[in-house]
Amino acid sequence: MTEQQPTLQADRLTLRPFTLDDAPLVQRLAGARAVADTTLAIPHPYPDGAAEEWIRGHAGQYAAGTLANFAVVSRSEGWLVGAIGLMIERAHARAELGYWIGEPYWGRGYATEAGRAVLGFAFDDLGIHRIQARHLTRNPASGRVMQKLGMTLEGVHRHAAQKWGIFEDVAMYAILTTEWPGGR
Numbered sequence: 001m002t003e004q005q006p007t008l009q010a011d012r013l014t015l016r017p018f019t020l021d022d023a024p025l026v027q028r029l030a031g032a033r034a035v036a037d038t039t040l041a042i043p044h045p046y047p048d049g050a051a052e053e054w055i056r057g058h059a060g061q062y063a064a065g066t067l068a069n070f071a072v073v074s075r076s077e078g079w080l081v082g083a084i085g086l087m088i089e090r091a092h093a094r095a096e097l098g099y100w101i102g103e104p105y106w107g108r109g110y111a112t113e114a115g116r117a118v119l120g121f122a123f124d125d126l127g128i129h130r131i132q133a134r135h136l137t138r139n140p141a142s143g144r145v146m147q148k149l150g151m152t153l154e155g156v157h158r159h160a161a162q163k164w165g166i167f168e169d170v171a172m173y174a175i176l177t178t179e180w181p182g183g184r
């Protein structure tokens with residue numbers, strides 16, 4: 001991987017590295033109860049300083065080849081609308097896709113559009129063979145994004161995660177580079 005994370009362009013979106021200036025919006029958008037409720041790693045309330053700490057770790061993890069997190073920004077307004085990223089396991093040529101979109105921007109297709117750009121980057125530029133993604137089964141909208149990206153449902157893991165003290169079923173999707181349009 002190159003030392004510096006690239007910026008990706010999609011039709012309506014720019015996917016760029018986060019900056020510390022994004023931290024207040026990350027805290028507000030990701031920390032909204034509706035967003036935090038459907039993700040495993042986002043706390044609610046979102047603690048002060050946590051967004052800055054999260055962002056500070058990105059460049060080093062990208063340089064190490066273990067993470068690529070992108071700010072999802074509307075090209076027309078220049079507003080941060082969410083985040084999308086890959087947790088990369090080089091030894092297995094595998095990555096896990098994760099994303100969140102701020103509640104005011106739901107239903108606009110941003111997660112799918114950002115996902116297409118990131119999958120293309122992962123397969124074409126990073127040489128990833130398999131990309132997987134998971135969602136809580138009570139969040140079917142996330143599953144629809146995965147389906148639109150061409151991912152295949154591989155199964156449901158019963159009570160595989162705990163969110164706010166409640167065991168949750170988790171659906172696992174994946175796509176291989178050979179299944180990606182233009183893939184190897």
